[in-house]
Amino acid sequence: MANADKTIVIAGAGSIGCYAGGCLALAGHRVILLARPRIEAALRQGGLRVSDLQGRDRSIKPDALVVTADAAVALPQADVILVTVKSGATEDVTTLIKTHARPDAVVVSLQNGVDNTDRLRAGLSGRTVLAGMVPFNVVQSPDGELPLRVHRASDGKVMIEDAGLVSLLGVEGFSVEAHGEMKAVLWGKLLMNLNNALVALSGLPLATELADRRWRLILAGQIDEALKAMKASGIEPARIAGLRPALLPKVLRLPDWLFKLLARRMLAIDPQARSSMWDDLQRGRPTEIDDLQGAILRLAEQAGTPAPMVKRITALVREAEASKRGSPGLMPGQVTASADGRRSG
Known part of the structure; x- marks a missing residue:
């Protein structure tokens, strides 16, 4: 045909x-x-x-x-x-x-x-x-x-x-x-999709959130945990936005002015765009947290590697889902706070 x-x-x-x-x-x-x-x-x-x-x-x-x-x-x-x-x-x-x-x-x-x-x-x-x-x-x-x-x-x-x-x-x-290597592509995309939850929790447009180093540090922490679990499991994710995955946390941790200079491709986003997870919270629908952060948590548990940042963000998204009040509009410090109220390192 x-x-x-x-x-x-x-x-x-x-x-x-x-x-x-x-x-x-x-x-x-x-x-x-x-x-x-x-x-x-x-x-x-x-x-x-x-x-x-x-x-x-x-x-x-x-x-x-x-x-x-x-x-x-x-x-x-x-x-x-x-x-x-x-x-x-x-x-x-x-x-x-x-x-x-x-x-x-x-x-x-x-x-x-x-x-x-x-x-x-x-x-x-x-x-x-x-x-x-x-x-x-x-x-x-x-x-x-x-x-x-x-x-x-x-x-x-x-x-x-x-x-x-x-x-x-x-x-x-x-x-x-x-x-030819779609598994590597999907694992590579998953690393960047860990940011969906941060957009959902902050309520910020994607470009605004990524331009703020405080949020990028949280994303970098999640990616570090994900990469450790992937390495221990023999998974090699594909490049993201032209970068080797191992370099991604380093780029995310750069000062704002340098990040904006070097990561133009990553920031080429409509100023009002947010993530689908934000949209799900706004509409009171279940999110894909179990298939994004959840996939990392399952991999980390099997590999025996720690993933406290991913676990914390997963819990916050589930709380927001349960409340059905849309995005909670959290600040970076609220996201990184541990369960007893102290800031995590």
Whole structure:
């Protein structure tokens, strides 16, 4: 089947899913967005607006979109399924794909975390399931704003482990390249994703938070703990933003003026962009903390390496989740305070 004839289903049309699906639809591909009822209603009413850091700002009218909340309608039509649900929904989407999708449909995980592809493969035995990685941040417009807007707020190429899909999925605004070591890529991305929790706890825009050395010191501490656990486990993460992982904590600990000078690529972010974990707290939804910091804690426990900073931040995010009051707006000193109120070293 020629690429132009393939139907792409976005399984989990939230921020990343709507952005990917929007770019693919604008490029002329047949795309079906499988979305929550809230997103489905917004798209049917106002269509979709897709914008990015480079200044593109494109719209798709409601009648040009194919969107449904019914997996039994969307998945049987799929030649390629891009899984963009949060990690906590991986088992649910696996069941839906197994029940409704054709056995020859190719499944690509574009999720955070390091083990979603393995979980999909475990539940979809005999099917083609590929790992992927989305390096950029996508911001969704507030509830009620129409058309629903998804804005790519940082840069980078999507990576997938199969070169055969690059020509299908690589379109304007959504660059894709093949990579042969996706496990290393996912562990590398996880190191930077440890910052998602700091944005969620502070409530600050990502660029503002990263420009403040006090927050970067906390991120560097987490990455140090993660790298020790990875080394003890024989895991070699891929480069992040062009840097060897071992250098990342050193760069993060630089004075603000020097960091801004040397880490321009890391700071090339829309000024208002925050993390998906912040968005989850604001909306009262479960976060991906168990698949980000949680993955490091599990690895550290198995390896016998300490991870007190990662453990502390995990606990704070779980407290914020339980309170359902959105971001707690913490200061760096509140994050680094130990349980008895003293500052940790």
